[in-house]
Amino acid sequence: MLNLSIILEDSTRRYPNKDAFIYKDTHLNFLQLNSIANQIANGIKSLGIKKGDKIALSCLNIPYFPMVYYGILKAGATIVPLSVLLKKDEVTYYLKDSNAKAYFCFTGTTELPMVEEGYAGFKNTPTCEHFFVITEKLNDKSPIDKIKTLGMLMNNQSSKYSTTATSAEDTAIIIYTSGTTGKPKGAELTHSNLLQNAILSTGIASTQNEDNQLIVLPLFHIFAMTVLMNAGIYKGATSVLLPRFDAKEVLNLMQQHRISIFAGVPTMYWGLLNYQNDEFNLDTITTNLKTCISGGASLPVKILEDFESKYNIKILEGYGMSEGSPVVTFNHIDIGRKPGSIGTPVWGVEVKVVDENGNEVPIGEKGELIYRGHNVMKGYYKKPEDTAKTLKNGWLYSGDVAIKDEDGFFFIVDRTKDMIIRGGLNVYPREVEEIMMKHEYVSMVAVIGNTHEKFGEEIKACVVLKEGKSISEDELKAWTKENIASYKYPRIIEFMDSLPMSATGKILKKELKKSN
Template sequence: MAPQGVETASGMIAACSRGRSSGTPTRVKCSASPIEGAATLGSALAGRATRFETVLTEATGTAVILYTSGTTGQPKGAELSHANMVMNALTCWRLFGAVDDDVHLVTLPLFHSFGQTVQLNAGLYSGATLVLLPRFDAGTALALMERERVTFFAGVPTMYWGLLSAGREKVDVAAITAHLRMAVSGGAALPVEILEQVEKLYGVRIREGYGLSETSPVASFNHPGREAKPGSIGQPVWGVQMRLVDADWNEAPEGEAGEIAIRGHNVMKGYHGRPEATADVLRDGWFRTGDLARRDEDGYYFIVDRAKDMIIRGGYNVYPRELEEIMMTHQDVSLVAVVGVPHPSHGEEVKAFVIRQPGSQLTEDELVDWCRERMATYKYPRLVEFRDDLPMTSTGKILKRRLRDEA
């Protein structure tokens, strides 16, 4: 049976079970705290017929319009077809496998492609139980993992960062690790330091994947049954091609970084009502992502950075992710975001926004000196600002655009 709805201080938690393997009908149980001004599902369906005629649709018809998070610009609506959504859900099911009594903890927003496809659609298809937490809170998430015997967790890197901090407190880690079979990360680059700490604490290797709202979203993954390479977004999933291109869509030279381009059943129809924006990113079925990466000899892709996040300091290219990976290894650094800020002579200067470990007395000068010893002269951050938190989107991505505006 599906677990009972659970009321918490965080709001509504719902559990859904589809019983696919046993042939039993779908069962849904929800308990919810009322939201001011919002109609409940029950009130919307009150008085309506329980039987109705479905509308015939085409596989290429638009199923959803998902607006990009807009971390670097104005959000655009990615039009995804029924085929896009179904094929990507089935691809996830093939990747993750189906086990009896699979239980997903869903903390990702369901209006976002990551949560909607990877957990809602793929989870229901596989007959899994979905435990829904409407707003991520690390302590509540861990309590639910223990109580509901969660086997599958998907999240963005900042969620795993939160689980590390909460997991070092009064949590029965052994009870969680006894059932957790898979941890999936996406939405942003996962620092290797966080990956290694999670594996050490919870005994599960995070498998990182890659995709965008425009690709339904999953395009690549560290496939189960193959080597999972730390820092890699894996290899293309079934039915999807990836390549690295330059500004003119030409194939990037072997061994060099290039912009990821994707073609396959997952690529959107285009941006709703934005033909020029669509033409900028789609050509001959290929979608260019704006993400720079390199590919190793085994066909694994490694994100270098967002093209728009690259810092040009004194004519040299500086990739923030590289610096963030190094800074995350400092024992007093809990989380970091590196951005470029205007500079009168260099064009841009490198600045790091840092959350320190609890109780740390690390100073700005000490951290700058530490970075100077480990990074090239033109790369290390001359500016450091300590903060208690960093601005994030509703999906947990760090808003670097806001940090640049605030610098």
């Protein structure tokens, strides 16, 4: 038997009165969290939900997320975490595709009416039998007539529960990929996948019982879920929750709670780098910070260098995928790091760079990154054909173009699907972006391919300039041309106030392409 919720039960025995989560003025210790998760598990069981049934969860970074998350696990059910930004038709798709039997949805906010979209999606899914509103306070009334709340489900339920026996290879979570190609697919991750990835993540971040970590990455995303939440619960660390990234509030919480571990996506580091502040003591913040981690997308080297200079701390960059639970490679403190690299394989994972025939390419040559190990998903839920394309002889084909250097460090060149083919020549957007980021006036850039009658695709750069700086399109074009092969420089430059981003902070290149 192995159930991922064992990490909460173990830390409850060891640190019952220690804060597990802090949110605003709320302090939730391990014993309270475990007791509430037990009540939720008892409530789920009373619905007739059986081992292996799917339960969807939409919730911001607030204590209700881990409460329901571990409650579902204890009940032996499978969690289907959903983005908080989904609209009703998207909710319907995920509920139907995952065969969800129940759905827990937070009320949301004025700007983000989650329950309205969630309930509308639920009503269009006859196979999903139960809907529960997660209200601001457990005893709040339901905002929807005749619809029960999480508090009502928990009412009169025992705070004791004998966790349902699951096996290491049972599916614990179905995590949906972003759906950049076709409809999103649900990656089935096992209890073993997630437990081993959480344990090795504590080694990467040097997570200890006395650490305070800030979680602003969305918990519905596998990065925050594994590397921060599950890793923190496993070690008995304290997690401070923030539902939405705001540079000022991040710095405020870092200073207030003596944050020692922070993980973010590149746009968050960009936001912290560009925040002009006088009200915070950077010396205090940087003295407490021992680990900064970046993932989710490639971190431009210029941002990494400038952040490290300002905050006097090294950023450890890594690489992962939903299908890899998620961590595949990382820059390890004990092995060493290389700026711009995604590091070396994590414990128990083997990584190669191969050509189109699956043969390993020589050092320094481009190819597709593939990996195998304990982190690899079971497959895509109900999609055997897609699974067969991605999993071959135990190896997971990532779709990412990479190189391996002579020291065994891997570098992501770009996503296969983002590659631009201009006049028959391959152009990798990240390479162009890295060059343009070196210009003193450029703050952020995203390079995409525009359809072109003559060349097939033309290179376009969407550029955000630093505040108060100005440069013409021709000037920036000429500067870039001087610093990169002539076929790679952007022929089109569009200056923008900001770039569209996903709920996880990734730049949405497909939205930029739509607006062309």
